[in-house]
Amino acid sequence: MAEITAKMVADLRAATGLGMMECKKALVEAEGNMEKAEEILRIKSGAKAGKLAGRTAAEGVLAYAVEGNAGALVEVNCETDFVAKDAGFLAFAQSVAKTAVAKKPASVEELAALVEEERKAVIAKLGENISVRRFQVIETANSLTAYIHGAAATEGVLVEFKGAEDVARKVGMHIVAAKPQCVSEDQVDAETVEKERHIYTQQAIESGKPAEIAAKMVEGRIKKFLAEVTLNGQAFVMNPDQTVAEFLKANGAEVVSFVRYKVGDGIEKKEVDYAAEVAAAAKV
Structure with a gap:
């Protein structure tokens, strides 16, 4: 069998991008044949991908x-x-x-x-x-821009807009920070609004307020709720003295729609004890 040299391992690693130990084992199995070793790695890599899927x-x-x-x-x-x-x-x-x-x-x-x-x-x-x-x-026939927050790139937004891109990008930054559910009040789910209305109504009734005052309280809280969850109604993070709608109007722009993601939302993360994993691997 041909001698397995450090250069052979390095060359195979450069060709495949796999780890040094994996490349060395493949070369040993292939008795020093580089082409066969690469084939072995391709086969084993495919198997590895399957094992990792869970x-x-x-x-x-x-x-x-x-x-x-x-x-x-x-x-x-x-x-x-x-x-x-x-x-x-x-x-x-x-x-x-x-x-x-x-x-x-x-x-x-x-x-x-x-x-x-x-x-x-x-x-x-x-x-x-x-x-x-x-x-x-x-x-869309409108314009598009995107904003990804920070070097980690774990929060971001794609914005459909009309007007100047720098204005839309600033609003994109706001969306990542303030997390609105939608652009405007008419896009808020009717069932969600009714659920909030029911809660506020029960609170008003239990407070003992007269019906007329209670009704006004409920409508006031609904208005506040809609402002909090809609982009247009939120206070603009770069100037809280104006709403996003006011900022957009002042700059001749409009946000038509957006998609906002945060990495891992809704995924249950498994806690991993890396120290224990390393200790276990050392015993192999």
Whole structure:
């Protein structure tokens, strides 16, 4: 059998992007044949991707792409914040966003299928489960912009607007900070409004106020509630003395719709004892 040199291991690692130990084991199994070793790694990497599929991917990033009259915001998950910062993972997330805009898939399953081979390749290199969790495409005759908050890229928004982009981008920053549910009052779910109205009505009744005063109290609270959950009604974070609607009007702009995501929303994270994992691995 040919001697397995450090250069051979390094060359195989450069070609595959996999770990040093994995590359060395593959070379030993292939008796020093580089081509066969690469084939072994490809086969084993595919198996690894399958084994990792059951592990919780609750970290990750948001990415967006805007091309012409279409834009997409996507969430791509991984298992650890360490991998979430990896250049290869970030490139994959950006590729998913571009694919969403270009292909406009009908479902997340369809989008995932379009990037499956690329996903497996990234899993093979990074050794973590990676998944495309959700996306939304906006196709419009209006303009589009996006804002992703911070280096971690875990909160962001895609905004459909009319007017100047710098104005819309500032409002995008507001959306990430203030988390409105929708643009305007007419978009608030009627059932939600009635639920709030019922609660406020019961509170007013129990307070012993006369019916006429209680009714005014209820309407006042409903108005306040709608202002809190709608973009147009919220106080603008960059100038709380005016609402977002007033800021937009003063600048001749309008937000038509938006998509806001925060990585991991709704995913139950599994607590991992990494010290115990390392200790267990050392015993192998």
